[in-house]
Amino acid sequence: MGLFKKLRLGLGQGTKVLGGKIRSLFRGAKISVEDREGLEALLYGADLGREAVAAILEAVGRERKDLPATARAPLERLLAGAERYLPIQSPPEVICLLGVNGSGKTTTAAKLAAYFSRRGKKVLLGSCDTYRAAANEQLCLWAERLGVEIVRSRRGSDAASVAYDALSAAVAREKDLLILDTAGRLHTKEHLLQELAKLRRVLEKKWPEIPIHGWLVLDGHQGSNGLRQVEIFHDAFPLNGLIVTKLDGSACGGAIVSIYRTMKLPIYFIGLGEGAEDLRLFSVEEYLNALLGD
16 A cells, blocks of 8 residues: 555545545535534634634635635645755764654654665664663664664663763764654653653764754654643753654544644654655655545
């Protein structure tokens, strides 16, 4: 199954293809109060957020010739600037993946390694989740499968020390990119935030010239609830990007709009499955096509 089809089917589980639902609401020549209320409920049900809902209602109030296209225009404006690509201009660069346990960080680290390796980049993985032995083992298995080098950790070791060793290795081995998988235990929030802040300080102190990217891996099933996760992690480790996972089966795909508008963080990739190939650069056009059923 193609990645776009996975995205369309996944979002369709929650929206039942939003465009068709929008069309079905409006039958007469005028917009009734019931029509407007029904559309508002539908849009909130898709987790689009207050700003997007208000913009669509205003647009539909003015134009009814092609309702899905009318709804699409404000969403395109709201998502302007959301797409982003990492060119890797100052090797090595560091991508530090953050997020709660279960969001798909470890699998995403492997997918990113596969993505950039296929494009000729020399990638090193670093296993900095020193609390979950399973995460370290999983990443090591991925590294072996992909033919990518890894700096692994031991349970209970210091995450910042592992990151330091990994970046030292990336510099010595002339890698283009280091991808670090980190812990995500929000039930021990204060300790986690201190650990992440320390990790960044250690790397920046030793290598101030090396770009360090903080990307939050966000489970698409979380919907607008993911906003709180963005805020928490951003406090400890300034974020400059998002990866949204599990959109192949998400009922809350519309939340991408509200999360982007609230945090102004670009969306680099979306995850659409468990395979190494199931990672795709975020495209506003493809996303809206899947959401609206066009």
